[in-house]
Amino acid sequence: MLRLIRADFLRLDLGELGSGSYKIIANLPYAVASPILQKLLPWPHWSSAVLMFQKEVAERLTAESGTRKYGLLSLSVQLYAEAHILVEVPRESFSPKPQVASAVVHLARRESPLLSAELIPAFFRVAKAAFSQRRKMAAGLIIHAFGISRPKLEEIFTAAGIKASARAEEIPLAGYLELARLFSQLS
DSSP, X not given: OOOOOOSOTTTOOGGGGOSSOEEEEEXXXXXXXXXXXXXXXXXXXXXXXXXXXXXXXXXXXXXXXXXXXXSHHHHHHHXXXXXXXXXXXXXXXXXXXXXXXXXXXXXXXXXXXXXXXXXXXXXXXXXXXXXXXXXXXXXXXXXXXXXXXXXHHHHHHHHHTOOTTOBGGGSOHXXXXXXXXXXXXXX
């Protein structure tokens, strides 16, 4: 069954759509693509999405750790879904021709997020702190976000298998998941 909904997605109460397993296809307005994606990701009633983004955003969504494009957006997607770029869409495909290239991304929603609901806030708190200043070591930024001592932070990083000198983009998803578990125990 096809259901077409004409609405401002950011204002739409997704709960009104009921349960089910929606497949979503959209050419997102580039100016609000990230907020739309952040609203969609935690919603439990979608199974897959094929979305067009500005190419640069699509590359950030699918970026792996250790790359310049890896960041909070990459982690957000990886927590809830598996993503890959299906096709790049050149500027010449549109009329009038936009200033940027585009890419179509396929997202396959995980059966459940990689963390339980109670650990997700810690995950985002750690990741946001780590990526708040990309050129600095993540540990120093996280110390300030959590108000803990350097020895305690080093203990947590060691337990997570992460060097205290790591920058945010050097920490893989598994590292952020473990940091979320460890930091949630502090509260």
